[in-house]
Amino acid sequence: MSKSIPFQHVDRVPLDHVNIHDDFWSYYIDLVRSVVVPYQWDALNDRIEAAEPSGAIRNFKIAAGLEEGEFYGMVFQDSDVAKWLEAVSYLLESQPDPELESTADEVIEIIAKAQQEDGYLNTYYTLKEPGRRWSNLAECHELYCAGHMIEAGVAYYRATGKRKLLDVVSRFADHIDSVFGTEPGKLRGYDGHQEIKLALVKLYHATGNERYLRLAQYFVEQRGQKPNFYEIQLKERGGESHWTGINHAIDLQYSQSHAPVREQEKAIGHAVREVYMLTGMADVAAETKDESLLAACRRLWDNIVSRQMYITGAIGSMPQGEAFSFDYDLPNDTVYAETCASIGLIFFAHRMLRIAPQAEYADVLERALYNTVVAGMSRDGKHFFYVNPLEVDPKACRGANHKFDHIKPVRQEWFGCACCPPNVARLLASLGEYIYMVQGGTIYAHLYIGGEAKLNVGGSEVQVKQTSNYPWDGRIRFEINPQEPGKFALALRIPGWCRHARLSVNNEPYPVDGQVIQDGYVHISRNWQQGDFVELVLDMPVERMRSHPLVRGNAGKVALQRGPLVYCLEQADNGANLHEIVLPANAKLEAKFENGLLGGAVAITAQGLRQDAAKWPGGLYSSEAVPALQEAKVTFIPYYAWANRGEGEMSVWVRETF
Amino acid sequence: MSKSIPFQHVDRVPLDHVNIHDDFWSYYIDLVRSVVVPYQWDALNDRIEAAEPSGAIRNFKIAAGLEEGEFYGMVFQDSDVAKWLEAVSYLLESQPDPELESTADEVIEIIAKAQQEDGYLNTYYTLKEPGRRWSNLAECHELYCAGHMIEAGVAYYRATGKRKLLDVVSRFADHIDSVFGTEPGKLRGYDGHQEIKLALVKLYHATGNERYLRLAQYFVEQRGQKPNFYEIQLKERGGESHWTGINHAIDLQYSQSHAPVREQEKAIGHAVREVYMLTGMADVAAETKDESLLAACRRLWDNIVSRQMYITGAIGSMPQGEAFSFDYDLPNDTVYAETCASIGLIFFAHRMLRIAPQAEYADVLERALYNTVVAGMSRDGKHFFYVNPLEVDPKACRGANHKFDHIKPVRQEWFGCACCPPNVARLLASLGEYIYMVQGGTIYAHLYIGGEAKLNVGGSEVQVKQTSNYPWDGRIRFEINPQEPGKFALALRIPGWCRHARLSVNNEPYPVDGQVIQDGYVHISRNWQQGDFVELVLDMPVERMRSHPLVRGNAGKVALQRGPLVYCLEQADNGANLHEIVLPANAKLEAKFENGLLGGAVAITAQGLRQDAAKWPGGLYSSEAVPALQEAKVTFIPYYAWANRGEGEMSVWVRETF
Known part of the structure; x- marks a missing residue:
């Protein structure tokens, strides 16, 4: 049969038309409703003692003139409120909840009051640097926060029919439209942390106002044009950076602004920015039926999924810049693999799927969803991974070897930079859109x-x-x-x-x-x-997965996958020193559902081999014959469920006999 | 037979009593005489255009009142002149050279003039922060520079019988003795970068003045005592650090000042500091016949050689802090393995050998010398490795994955922080002492x-x-x-x-x-x-070396060694993607001397196996049966000779079939 024809129309499936009843997912969605969203609400209001303060709601109150005080938090603190509102919107769209809706209405009232006369909305600049709006686009997230608030406005309107926040964000978008563009007198700038493009296309869908689509298109096309806007602004700021130790206006690849988007051949730089960019590009391509922009999306899609994606659907091979590194560089232990990046990959895959329904996109979407995204949250809904390694030795973390400083062997309560938990919440709350x-x-x-x-x-x-x-x-x-x-x-x-x-x-x-x-x-x-x-x-037998031969770190290793789930070895089942384990190529792999295991899960057991450190002839290096490997039962559990039984080693890839 | 009894007397063998005529070493020693020392002299005088300026000689001239200007370079810039003088001394002791001696005499005149009235000698503090002597011992290298100048003074006196520099450093040591100690009114401080203890013992030997031995002993014993001196000074400085991004007075393990030396169980922190400390401890133990201090040396020796040393005799598993990490953590690609650290390990091994002649010490000395130290210098004597990885993929360097930013795939011309080249020079020039x-x-x-x-x-x-x-x-x-x-x-x-x-x-x-x-x-x-x-x-067959099972990164891998030489695979012989190579456990290993290879060397060839990326079924991950490995001839060369044939991959450890 012929290949699917792109650019056919697809209606969004409203969430109140999709009722999820699923043994696997209902648990997580209920967790979002009953634990994550309430917990996040407390966090945004600084009511969680153990966590770092957020200040996010208070910033809006101060900007609205309802409280006295100073801005607190990161330059992108506003986006936490927006993401929470977006998650709440999806919950309300799925199932009415008057109390939650009334809380959201109150927040929206505050946000509306915090909006400036001209439509501008950002508590950091309003409170802290009122004269310096749009002076550091590379680093200061104004358009990123705008994008998230637009997404919230659209989602809340869809869920409740209430226009208040939609009007606020439309006015803000109008203001942005008056500031940015190629017309004389406008700034030829664009979003430092990508996000606004996909949000503007949503706003276009919700309002029918084509100006928002054109603005998204402008942001797509202007990115990376010469002379580089970030370099111009950097010069105007006298080289000043918002951050210490890094200067995002110098490293243009970090924000994918080193070249026009149509000329970018490989995914590079900050992984979340890359996939948010691609989502926006795909949205604009879909609306404008732009074949060459779609070709750019496909090229970068191919690069990611065929050269830079972990088997868990994770992306971002290095912590420095939370970034892509280079083709086939997929280290398992020093990986970044941010939860948000896999969520962004899901957004991108979903857009590509709507443009042309090809299972490849849904396969990646499923891979990221069932492995990295679910792994991002603990079974109690209160602990989160930001970074999702495929191999962990807790002994090596916490400064023992500093290359692992970013790796946490167990999920953490909340983060100062709280991007991942609310991102998980809004994705799971809107899961009905993806089925x-x-x-x-x-x-x-x-x-x-x-x-x-x-x-x-x-x-x-x-x-x-x-x-x-x-x-x-x-x-x-x-x-x-x-x-x-x-x-x-x-x-x-x-x-x-x-x-x-x-x-x-x-x-x-x-x-x-x-x-x-x-x-x-x-x-x-x-x-x-x-x-x-x-x-x-x-058919869902256990599959032995191997990596492309150019993936250096996985040479001679195998990973187990059953259905969409990637498996891993954990210390809880196999003892310490997982690297001693070898899986013979002919070992029988037995899959069995275990009720008591981590909420119920299929575990895989096999007769493996294991080197026994106690039988080592002595010394750090030896030319003596190495003692034969011992038989040892090994147990694999689904990757998403790791680190729910205390701290220990974990490994996805295991050595295989030839 | 009984074990050797420690603490017997050993006379130093003067270098003019040892004439090296050796096909392997004479080349390198001649290189030090004809290339490295002259090149370094030009570097110290800022006459090498391609290299970063040094300023080291000029700093002394300015401090001596012979020139106008400002201090240039690192806080430890003086030590480069001292190390050069020490290397020159060994060359002169081995073989007279009136021209070189006269150049050295001129430098010594300048140094003598730069010495202050009270004996103090340090151009950084004299020129740049005259009122702040000894105010930041944790970070500012005054005692380190003093130690190197003392070593130079002793070496020059031994070589020439001239006392001028010996007198300068004796006066300086007297001054230091008047400043530091447990007596009331004295500073209870000690060396931030360790070095002075071993130098003071040399000064004691050269002068017979026991005060220097007592001072060395004081520095050994005071280290890490509570309250911690660095923390006291840090408070006095209001938390100020000499460096940006790091604060050595906070990370006490970095300089091994977290605990008294006798209580330290594991090698930790900056690797060069650790082995220089241990050399000084061994010197003091030898002179004072201190059994418990010797026991501390042995404990840390054992920890290093049985748990934290690479097969090449390299030490320092991580770039952050150029430091030891933890037991059995020996990553081959992100390693630090500073040339200077292996030189320090040789110093330490040599001292231990003199205390009790046990081949274990000489074995490690030989391993570090024939592998890491020789690898540190190119065959032309003008290019140097600071960091000595055991596995390199040039594609991954230069920012492609930032965890490799410290790894250079080829030797560099000179370094802004020029510690390694002069350290290689002084070691090779004094090689006669070690035989x-x-x-x-x-x-x-x-x-x-x-x-x-x-x-x-x-x-x-x-x-x-x-x-x-x-x-x-x-x-x-x-x-x-x-x-x-x-x-x-x-x-x-x-x-x-x-x-x-x-x-x-x-x-x-x-x-x-x-x-x-x-x-x-x-x-x-x-x-x-x-x-x-x-x-x-x-008997010198090729040996298959394997690592202790707890060395995670070498699981299932083998390295070849023949005699003292560790071997490696290089791209020049084996093409790219060395990780595709597998060495069958029964492969015949053929060793053959090849005249044309890197100045003449024994290469090892074998019939290996190799995965062929072209035969991969497709995709980044696959559950298809992996195509069988192909037979492929593989060639190993001595590790020390790598990266002398352009840029390419290198790997010491190779996968082995079971």
């Missing part, structure tokens, strides 16, 4: 997450009910209930990890082959009736 | 370096002539010519790397077994006659 997509007469199922959805297919409502025990089991059942019987297609993703799938429609086998598979989706085109049901069986 | 030692009635041969030596055995002169093709060949011939026939012992080291040795005396086989081997030396006790000769044959 289905309707394009033309086709319902695409991208993710296998149980629940009910009401979808609009060519003006007619179709109810889809999905049931499964995914990701533990590959059997997924769909019930299709169209309001009226009708012809349309159901396209189910055959994940890249699955070698063999079976399908039946109303208990009749349905062939899964090249004839009906298009870009990784099996298409079931038929006249659907109330009560029709589809059963998909994805 | 033999006479203790009681025994001549110990520690190193197998060809040449003639005149040794004083119990008041009678014995000429020893050594001939070999070491390190390429294990056959070593000694001719023993006593002035008078007499009974004494010749003790030849059986290196730790040698599994089988044979010996003959005047062509008669001499058993090499437990009966005559004591602490790793085979003792030949007899009545020696003019013309007696000894032939020692050390």
Whole structure:
């Protein structure tokens, strides 16, 4: 079959049309509602004693003239409030909650009062450097905070129909539009921390005002043009930097402003900025049907997923600059792999999927979601990883070897720079957006997450009910209930990890082959009736994954994956010194669901081999024959669940016998 | 036989009594004389255009009132002049050179004029912060510079009999003695960068003045006592640091001042400081026959060589602080492994050897000398490694992944902080000191370096002539010519790397077994006659070396060693992507001397295996069966010779099949 044609129209599926009932995900979404969002609210209001103060709500109150005081926190502190409001919006859109809505309304009142006469909105500049707006775009996050507030405004409007915050952010966007552009007298600047482009496209969708799309387009196109705007501003500031020890206006690659976006060949610099940029580029490409901009997105997508992505869907190989490094450089222990970067990769994948439904995008989305994003949060919803290593030796952390200073062997309570927890919250609260997509007469199922959805297919409502025990089991059942019987297609993703799938429609086998598979989706085109049901069986054996030979650190090593889940060894099951473990190429791998394990999970056991340090002939180096490896049972658990049983070693990759 | 008894007397062998004629070493020593020392002289005088200016000689001229200007360079810039003078002294002691001596005399005149009325000598403080002497001992290197100048003064006196610099440094030492101590009114401070203790013991030997020994002992004992002197000074300075970004008075482990030296269990902090400290401790222990201080030296020696030393004799596992990290943490690629640290380890090993002749010390000395120290200098004598990695991928350097920012894939011309090149120069110029030692009635041969030596055995002169093709060949011939026939012992080291040795005396086989081997030396006790000769044959097959199982980064890997030389793979011989190479456990290893290779060297070749990236099924990760490894010839060269054929990958450790 031919490749999918890009740029077809896709409606957003409203969250109140998707009801998630899923053994795996409902737990996390409930956690967001019952723990993360309330906890974050307390954090934003400085009510958590053990955590660093936030000051974020108070900054808005001071800027609104409701309190006296000084700005507190990072230059991007406002964005924490915006992300919280966005997460709240998704929760409200999914399920009414008058108390939560009333709290949000109060916050919005304060934000509205903090907005300046001309529409400008940023508590740092308003309170701390009132005369210096837009003077340090490279470093000072004004457009980043604006973007997050716009996303919140759009989300709250969609959830509640209330326009107050949407009007605030529209006025702000109008103000930004009056400041930036190529017209005489305007600043030819652009966002230092990327974010506003994708937000402006959302604002365009919510308001229908094309000016916001043009402004997003301007920010896409202006980035990296010569003479470089950041260098001009740096000179105007006399070389001054907002930060100590780094100067983001000097390292242009850090913010992907070293070249125009269409000329960028490789993902480089700060990983979150890169994927937020690409999300915005894809949004603009989709709206303007810009083939060459889409080609730039695809080129950078390919670079990331085929050369710079960890098997866990994590990105950002080095802590310095929280950044991409270079092709095939994927160290497991000194990695950065920020939770937010994988969330950004999910945003980007989701946009690419909407432009052209190809399973490759959903495969990466699933990989990042089920591994790095879930790993980012503890089972109690109160502890978070910012950095997600694939190999940890706690002995090496906390200054023992300073190259691991950024690695935390256990999840932390909250962060001074609190970007990841609210990002996890807003992603999980909006998970319903990622499961289905309707394009033309086709319902695409991208993710296998149980629940009910009401979808609009060519003006007619179709109810889809999905049931499964995914990701533990590959059997997924769909019930299709169209309001009226009708012809349309159901396209189910055959994940890249699955070698063999079976399908039946109303208990009749349905062939899964090249004839009906298009870009990784099996298409079931038929006249659907109330009560029709589809059963998909994805074979889910344990797979031995190996890395491209140019990935230096994984040479001779194997990782286990079952379904979408990447596995790891943990000290809790295998004792210390995990590097002593070897997995024979022919070892039988047994997968078994264990109720008591970390909320219920499939563990994998195998007869491995292990070097025994006690049998070493002595000395630090020896030419004596090394004692034979000993047989040893080894246990792997899903990566996302690591570090929930105290502090210990962890490793995804394990040596393999030849 | 019983263990050697410590604390026996050992005379220094003057350098004019040891004439090195050795195919391997003569080249390097000639290079020091003809290239390194003249080049360094030009560097000290700012006559090398391509290099960063030094200012070191000019600083002394300004302080001497001979020129106008301001201090230039690091706070320890004076030490470069001292190290140069020390190297010159060794060259002069080995072989007269009136022109070089006259240049040195001129420099000494300037230094003498730069000395202050009260004996103080330091151009940084004299010129730049005259009122703040001794106000920042943790960071500002006054005692370090003093130590190096004392070493120079002693060496120049020994070489020439001229007392001028010896008198200068004696007056300076007297001044230091008047400032520091536990007596009321004195500062209870000690050296931030360790060095002065070992220098003071040399000054004690040269002058016979016990006060210098007592001062060295004071510095040993006072270190790390509570309340901590650096913390007191830090408070007095209001928290001020001499450096940006680091504060050495806060990180007490950095300078090994976190605890009294006798209580330190593990080598920690800046590696050069640690081994210079231990050298001074061993010197003081030897002179005072202090068993418990010697026990502390042994404990830290054991920790270094059995848990924190690279197979190349390098130390310092991390760039942050150029420091030790923790037991068994020996990463090959992010290592620091400063050339100076291995030189310091040689100093320490040499002192331990003099206290108790045990081959273990000479083995480590040899390992550091033949691998890291020689690697530190290029074959042209003009390029130097400061950092000596055991695995390099040039693609990863120069900011591609910032954890490698300290790694240079090729030797550099000179350094702003120029500690390593002059340290190599002074070590190689004094190499004659390390070969033999006479203790009681025994001549110990520690190193197998060809040449003639005149040794004083119990008041009678014995000429020893050594001939070999070491390190390429294990056959070593000694001719023993006593002035008078007499009974004494010749003790030849059986290196730790040698599994089988044979010996003959005047062509008669001499058993090499437990009966005559004591602490790793085979003792030949007899009545020696003019013309007696000894032939020692050390079997020198290629050995497969493996690391202790707790060395995480070397799990499943092997390194080749032949004789004292550690080998490595280089891109020049094996192409890029060295990590693709696997050495089967049963691969035949062929060693062959190649005249044309890097000044003549034994290369090792083997039939290895290699993963072929071109045969990879595709994607960054794959569960497809990995294509079989291909046979591939692999070539190893001695580690010391790497990076002499342009820029490329290098690796000491290679994966091994099970």
